[in-house]
Amino acid sequence: MSTEELVLSQSQELRRGTVVLACLALLEEAQYGYALLETLNDAGVSVDGNTLYPLLRRLEKQGLLTSEWNTDESRPRKFYRTSPEGSRVRVGLEREWQDLVASMARLTKENRGIR
Amino acid sequence: MSTEELVLSQSQELRRGTVVLACLALLEEAQYGYALLETLNDAGVSVDGNTLYPLLRRLEKQGLLTSEWNTDESRPRKFYRTSPEGSRVRVGLEREWQDLVASMARLTKENRGIR
Numbered sequence: 011m012s013t014e015e016l017v018l019s020q021s022q023e024l025r026r027g028t029v030v031l032a033c034l035a036l037l038e039e040a041q042y043g044y045a046l047l048e049t050l051n052d053a054g055v056s057v058d059g060n061t062l063y064p065l066l067r068r069l070e071k072q073g074l075l076t077s078e079w080n081t082d083e084s085r086p087r088k089f090y091r092t093s094p095e096g097s098r099v100r101v102g103l104e105r106e107w108q109d110l111v112a113s114m115a116r117l118t119k120e121n122r123g124i125r
Numbered sequence: 126m127s128t129e130e131l132v133l134s135q136s137q138e139l140r141r142g143t144v145v146l147a148c149l150a151l152l153e154e155a156q157y158g159y160a161l162l163e164t165l166n167d168a169g170v171s172v173d174g175n176t177l178y179p180l181l182r183r184l185e186k187q188g189l190l191t192s193e194w195n196t197d198e199s200r201p202r203k204f205y206r207t208s209p210e211g212s213r214v215r216v217g218l219e220r221e222w223q224d225l226v227a228s229m230a231r232l233t234k235e236n237r238g239i240r
Contacts, residue, residue, distance in 0.1 A: 027135075117170065
């Protein structure tokens with residue numbers, strides 16, 4: 011693998027873990043899958059539908075999201091929203107995320123001098 | 126699963142992706158596996174030996190680390206160090222990581238008002 015390919019594959023690994031947190035945060039405001047997908051990608055959390063849609067169904071099964079069909083428009087759409095339990099998990103995950111960001115900042119700064 | 130279990134399992138997912146970056150950063154200075162394990166855990170990037178040791182061998186096979194036996198002490202130890210290619214991948218990954226941290230900050234801040 012080239013340097014670029016190694017960075018890319020490893021970077022996908024980095025991003026994978028953040029998708030759940032991003033979904034729980036964004037879905038405090040109800041959205042349907044495709045709109046959420048666009049919001050995530052616009053924000054730089056790249057994910058595709060084959061990953062996101064099964065993830066949303068899993069999070070609903072775990073009780074972290076609720077869903078509701080909106081039939082106001084010609085094409086019915088399933089809207090997802092973060093449940094109260096999802097909000098609690100989200101708060102815990104945000105704390106974990108902040109800890110991790112701080113840890114990584116320490117680790118990568120410590121070694122800056124000898125790069 | 127309880128809220129705590131959900132946060133824990135998801136938080137491991139968040140952390141998993143950062144271990145490679147942390148290793149490449151720390152091993153700019155040669156270290157043997159167990160010392161690296163302690164440094165990572167002290168810094169809050171939790172990982173156990175069953176994950177770390179195979180990872181180090183994989184990174185060596187990919188050419189991102191080099192290794193050398195140190196036999197100065199009674200117990201020979203394999204020291205790992207980041208290779209020049211590993212340093213290039215590390216620089217790319219640090220940039221990806223910073224982008225991801227910035228994306229997540231935007232996403233979670235945007236929704237702060239309606240939590």
